[in-house]
Amino acid sequence: MKCLHPIFDRPVYRFAMPVIDSSMYLVPADGSCLVVDPCISEEAEKLLRELRIESCLVLLTHEHYDHISGVNWLRERLPCQVVCSESCAGRIADPKKNLAAYFKAIALQKDKSEKAALEGFLEPRYACRADRTYTGRLEICWENLTLNLREAPGHSPGSQLIEVGKHWYFTGDSLIPETPLVTQLPGGSRKLYEEKTRPCLEAISPGSILFPGHGGESVFSGEL
Numbered sequence: 001m002k003c004l005h006p007i008f009d010r011p012v013y014r015f016a017m018p019v020i021d022s023s024m025y026l027v028p029a030d031g032s033c034l035v036v037d038p039c040i041s042e043e044a045e046k047l048l049r050e051l052r053i054e055s056c057l058v059l060l061t062h063e064h065y066d067h068i069s070g071v072n073w074l075r076e077r078l079p080c081q082v083v084c085s086e087s088c089a090g091r092i093a094d095p096k097k098n099l100a101a102y103f104k105a106i107a108l109q110k111d112k113s114e115k116a117a118l119e120g121f122l123e124p125r126y127a128c129r130a131d132r133t134y135t136g137r138l139e140i141c142w143e144n145l146t147l148n149l150r151e152a153p154g155h156s157p158g159s160q161l162i163e164v165g166k167h168w169y170f171t172g173d174s175l176i177p178e179t180p181l182v183t184q185l186p187g188g189s190r191k192l193y194e195e196k197t198r199p200c201l202e203a204i205s206p207g208s209i210l211f212p213g214h215g216g217e218s219v220f221s222g223e224l
Contacts, residue, residue, distance in 0.1 A: 062173025154193025
């Protein structure tokens with residue numbers, strides 16, 4: 001667990017899937033918690049208990065298995081409302097479209113210790129569901145924060161950007177600083193990225209705080 005740059009007065013905690021290093025972010029507030037891209041984490045569960053969290057608002061930056069693998073796990077522990085784009089919702093319910101069916105192939109490329117670390121985190125038949133979906137844009141008011149969700153296809157059809165207070169952004173795999181954008185996975189599209197998503201990313205002010213889908217937080221330089 002790592003405590004990151006706060007959103008206003010709200011602490012932000014990061015947890016990660018072993019080896020793959022996909023980020024789950026927790027933003028607790030008064031018995032509720034914003035969770036972005038859940039993964040299975042005993043450490044996160046302990047924090048939720050310590051903070052006496054009673055419910056979670058879950059946002060998915062996109063449909064790929066390493067960013068949704070903890071949805072069902074979290075639902076078993078707390079009441080959750082899972083929100084994502086309509087396109088994402090259709091894919092998280094299908095192990096082939098969310099790529100869970102193929103993640104064991106990634107494990108085969110790892111060394112013995114990494115394979116052991118991933119054991120128990122890979123479920124080839126994994127599927128989950130959304131409670132609320134949207135197309136285009138959606139604004140959510142949560143614990144005095146305004147969350148602006150926007151579809152951002154390119155890395156995947158169901159990708160979205162999450163803006164908080166025009167200064168903090170959960171960018172998923174659409175923007176990982178110093179990492180080339182991946183559009184070669186099924187459903188990826190460089191064309192859609194250039195047409196729809198890149199202009200949104202270019203509108204982010206330099207100095208904003210990015211919480212990307214892999215690795216830790218970053219201060220946005222203004223360069224894509």
